[in-house]
Amino acid sequence: MKKIRVFVAGASGKMGQEVIRTLLKQDDLLLVGASDTRHLGMDVGFVVGAPRVGVDITGPLDHEILIETRADVLVDFTNPQSVLKNSKTAILAGVVPVVGTTGLDESEIEEIRALVAKERVGAFLAPNFSIGAILMMRFARETAKYFPHVDIIEMHHDQKLDAPSGTALKTAEGILEVRQPMVQGHPNEYEKVKGARGADIEGIHIHSVRLPGLIAHQEVLFGGLGQALTIRHDAFSRETYMPGVMIGIRKSSELTNLVIGLENFLD
Numbered sequence: 001m002k003k004i005r006v007f008v009a010g011a012s013g014k015m016g017q018e019v020i021r022t023l024l025k026q027d028d029l030l031l032v033g034a035s036d037t038r039h040l041g042m043d044v045g046f047v048v049g050a051p052r053v054g055v056d057i058t059g060p061l062d063h064e065i066l067i068e069t070r071a072d073v074l075v076d077f078t079n080p081q082s083v084l085k086n087s088k089t090a091i092l093a094g095v096v097p098v099v100g101t102t103g104l105d106e107s108e109i110e111e112i113r114a115l116v117a118k119e120r121v122g123a124f125l126a127p128n129f130s131i132g133a134i135l136m137m138r139f140a141r142e143t144a145k146y147f148p149h150v151d152i153i154e155m156h157h158d159q160k161l162d163a164p165s166g167t168a169l170k171t172a173e174g175i176l177e178v179r180q181p182m183v184q185g186h187p188n189e190y191e192k193v194k195g196a197r198g199a200d201i202e203g204i205h206i207h208s209v210r211l212p213g214l215i216a217h218q219e220v221l222f223g224g225l226g227q228a229l230t231i232r233h234d235a236f237s238r239e240t241y242m243p244g245v246m247i248g249i250r251k252s253s254e255l256t257n258l259v260i261g262l263e264n265f266l267d
């Protein structure tokens with residue numbers, strides 16, 4: 001059996017470590033490289049609390065290392081400042097980026113789309129790899145057909161860099177596909193303190209909470225006549241994302257187009 005060769009960027013981070021621990025247990029996937037700004041030169045097994053693996057952490061990603069390691073897929077869990085460069089480096093090296101890092105803006109996604117088309121090397125972007133969160137987004141989209149008044153509260157650990165979360169933005173995007181344009185709330189409402197109503201995505205308000213102790217949580221609140229409906233998802237650990245990341249790697253290794261969202265790979 002030919003194994004899929006996987007390179008992990010952000011290997012020393014919270015998600016990167018979890019991905020490596022999971023990868024090491026898969027028969028059909030082979031960890032061939034790992035990069036990070038931390039633990040340089042250290043065997044990645046020791047970084048994640050496992051026995052020696054024989055792959056050392058290298059510094060920020062470049063073309064040569066991807067060619068040298070003959071990677072098929074680059075898994076990126078870095079940060080919003082590094083992810084575009086890493087994805088482009090991968091595509092130009094003929095390696096499919098599987099991107100969990102959030103914070104890419106529209107123009108950056110378009111840049112990836114254009115490069116994918118030019119190089120005929122695929123890319124997979126997933127703002128959320130948790131199956132439960134995918135269902136939350138699906139149910140929210142369905143609910144908005146009947147309950148168009150909606151606010152989103154996303155709650156994360158206090159080390160998160162981007163706000164609103166990629167998941168909250170994708171939830172709003174899904175709702176906007178089915179909801180007619182409308183004014184929500186009082187037409188004359190105003191903010192006494194800037195930001196009080198949260199981020200406004202075409203009339204949908206997203207409120208971002210950052211607190212120690214949290215991992216990743218989201219509530220989608222719908223209000224109707226004399227009733228309210230709340231759809232909530234909680235990620236209690238980063239293991240939550242691992243089945244989705246493994247699906248993403250397996251389904252992406254021979255991809256030649258840009259795919260956004262794990263829902264596209266679920267049966």
Ligand SMILES: NC(=O)C1=CN([C@@H]2O[C@H](COP(=O)(O)OP(=O)(O)OC[C@H]3O[C@@H](n4cnc5c(N)ncnc54)[C@H](OP(=O)(O)O)[C@@H]3O)[C@@H](O)[C@H]2O)C=CC1
Nearest residue numbers: 010013014015035036037077078082100101102127128129
């Ligand atoms: N799609 C999904 O399901 C999920 C997505 N995420 C997203 O994944 C990303 C990572 O999250 P998390 O693991 O919590 O973050 P961490 O900060 O714990 O880890 C990121 C790691 O990447 C390193 N890094 C930064 N730049 C580079 C680079 N150019 N090359 C290699 N490594 C680099 C960081 O180093 P340094 O600290 O020195 O910058 C850090 O060690 C975030 O964008 C988060 O929103 C998180 C959970 C689930």
Ligand SMILES: O=C(O)C1=N[C@H](C(=O)O)C[C@H](O)C1
Nearest residue numbers: 102127128160165166167216
């Ligand atoms: O930073 C995180 O932790 C997470 N980021 C993703 C997002 O921005 O939606 C996914 C999940 O919420 C965890």
